[in-house]
Amino acid sequence: MGLRDDERAGTDPVPREPGRTARTHPWARELRTSVCCSAALLALLFLIDWGTGSLTWWRGVLWFTLAVLLFVVLCPPRVRAGRGWIASRSLLRSRLVRTDLLVSVRAVDGVCRRLVLRDSLGGRVELDPEVLVDHPDVWYRLDEDARHCVAAGRLRCGTDELRDISEQVDRETALAVFRVSGLES
Known part of the structure; x- marks a missing residue:
C-alpha cells in the first residue's frame, strides 16, 4: 500500500498525532439541557391541563409526543x-x-x-x-x-x-x- 501524496516524507508541515481524536467536550451538558427543556415543557403542559381539568389520556400522549419532538430538535450532535x-x-x-x-x-x-x-x-x-x-x-x-x-x-x-x-x-x-x-x- 503506497502513501498518498500528502503523506510522503518531508511534505507534512505539522506532524500529526495518528491516535488522537478531537471531540466536542460539553456535549453531555448540552444533552442535559435539551432533556431539561423537554421535561419542563412536558411538566408545564401537564400542569396546565391538570389545573383546568381537561387532562385526558390522549392529550397526555399528545403533550408527551410534543416533548419528545422538542428533545429531538434540541439534542446536539456529537x-x-x-x-x-x-x-x-x-x-x-x-x-x-x-x-x-x-x-x-x-x-x-x-x-x-x-x-x-x-x-x-x-x-x-x-x-x-x-x-x-x-x-x-x-x-x-x-x-x-x-x-x-x-x-x-x-x-x-x-x-x-x-x-x-x-x-x-x-x-x-x-x-x-x-x-x-x-x-x-
Missing part, C-alpha cells in the same frame, strides 16, 4: 474528528466525511447557519460553524486536512468559508488568551 475524517452523530443518524478527500465546503444560510462538507467518496456532513469555533481542536483537524486538499487541488469550492471560520477561531482564541491573562478591557 462531533468527532481524527486524522483524515470528521463525523457527526445525532439521535437519528451518523455521518462521516473523509477530510483528506474533501472536494467542497459550502456555507448554507437558513434558520441557522450550517457548513456542508463533501468528500470524493460521496460522504456528506453538516456542521454548525460554532462547533468548530468553540472547539479549536476539532477545527485544527479539519483545517489541517483541508489545507492538504487545497494543495493537492482536490478542494476547489469553499476556501473562503474555511478562511472565515479560521479567522473566527483565531479571534476567539485570542480573546480567550486575553481573558485568562487579565488583559481584556
Whole structure:
C-alpha cells in the first residue's frame, strides 16, 4: 500500500498525532439541557391541563409526543474528528466525511447557519460553524486536512468559508488568551 501524496516524507508541515481524536467536550451538558427543556415543557403542559381539568389520556400522549419532538430538535450532535475524517452523530443518524478527500465546503444560510462538507467518496456532513469555533481542536483537524486538499487541488469550492471560520477561531482564541491573562478591557 503506497502513501498518498500528502503523506510522503518531508511534505507534512505539522506532524500529526495518528491516535488522537478531537471531540466536542460539553456535549453531555448540552444533552442535559435539551432533556431539561423537554421535561419542563412536558411538566408545564401537564400542569396546565391538570389545573383546568381537561387532562385526558390522549392529550397526555399528545403533550408527551410534543416533548419528545422538542428533545429531538434540541439534542446536539456529537462531533468527532481524527486524522483524515470528521463525523457527526445525532439521535437519528451518523455521518462521516473523509477530510483528506474533501472536494467542497459550502456555507448554507437558513434558520441557522450550517457548513456542508463533501468528500470524493460521496460522504456528506453538516456542521454548525460554532462547533468548530468553540472547539479549536476539532477545527485544527479539519483545517489541517483541508489545507492538504487545497494543495493537492482536490478542494476547489469553499476556501473562503474555511478562511472565515479560521479567522473566527483565531479571534476567539485570542480573546480567550486575553481573558485568562487579565488583559481584556
